[in-house]
């Protein structure tokens with residue numbers, strides 16, 4: 001008798017209708033109709049079974065800045081949203097993950113507290129290219145670089161030469177570079193001018209980070225990636241024009257993947273003005289016209305991955321003067337809900353496409369074996385979802401450290417009823433049930 005059978009759910013996978021999933025030793029042993037009984041029986045009739053969400057971009061800040069979030073609270077919130085594997089960014093932990101010693105420290109910290117599996121990004125900063133090989137040997141999924149100021153002095157931006165040489169080293173190591181693509185020249189000059197003219201409104205902030213700053217940085221980064229024959233991943237592309245710029249490079253043969261985030265698909269500039277600092281991020285939320293274009297590209301299939309970029313801060317850093325407030329949106333629990341509400345229900349996006357953006361393509365792009373798909377032999381990472389269940393998100397529902405999020409009071413159709421990580425139910429009906437901890441996952 002197998003450990004568990006998930007019975008009668010509608011599987012979110014190509015060509016798979018209603019079926020049972022047999023789980024043995026944390027892996028999917030078989031998929032089919034009327035499978036023999038298991039020691040544990042999970043009734044999923046009337047529900048959809050997604051592959052567990054793989055979030056390739058978030059900041060849990062272990063070690064060193066756990067008062068902002070932390071792997072325990074962060075992974076609980078992630079699990080509540082159907083998540084089973086996340087990739088933690090090299091900042092805003094401190095020290096940042098820019099060498100093997102800091103990789104080991106972060107890995108130890110997350111191993112002790114995370115209820116989901118995790119993988120780690122390394123950082124690319126001026127001076128640390130000699131560290132990249134050791135980070136690769138430890139098992140980083142890639143290296144993250146900022147083309148503009150990161151907001152944290154301990155993680156300086158990559159100048160052009162650092163980026164170019166970092167791309168060459170990453171190519172040699174068979175890994176990719178991820179870039180935060182906004183022009184330093186434009187954003188800094190516009191910010192200086194804003195300060196000189198004593199302008200400090202939310203609208204002034206938005207104007208200081210224009211769309212062209214994103215498009216120019218994407219064009220430069222893709223040019224360098226082509227020159228270095230390297231793989232590139234553009235994080236949090238906020239506009240349709242940014243997606244098109246990256247796709248044009250891809251059409252020329254550059255190995256680039258494109259990520260966007262739920263907040264660019266859900267909120268607009270008007271929401272930042274309405275909600276204030278809780279909706280502040282960089283690149284900033286955009287006007288409706290830009291958001292519509294981003295949706296066009298997403299529905300066409302040009303975007304590869306949707307990731308949360310969960311980047312929380314303590315409440316005191318998200319209140320007061322908007323221009324001094326931390327730029328980062330806390331939304332790790334809501335990614336699937338946003339895609340179901342705004343993608344599936346509002347725009348007819350097929351559920352298989354959502355499963356692909358949130359699980360299959362992240363696993364494929366980052367060479368994570370045995371995850372992201374509902375197939376025999378894969379890890380039994382599942383999100384069981386009532387796709388049509390309506391709910392309004394309340395602060396009490398949030399499991400992250402500080403229950404602040406622009407999604408509070410938003411209404412969604414699509415609720416996660418259970419999350420299973422390698423065969424173990426870690427979240428069910430609003431409660432965390434995990435007994436064991438998650439583990440480090442390395443690319444193959």
Ligand SMILES: [Zn+2]
Pocket residue numbers: 057058059089309311
């Ligand atoms: Zn980020």
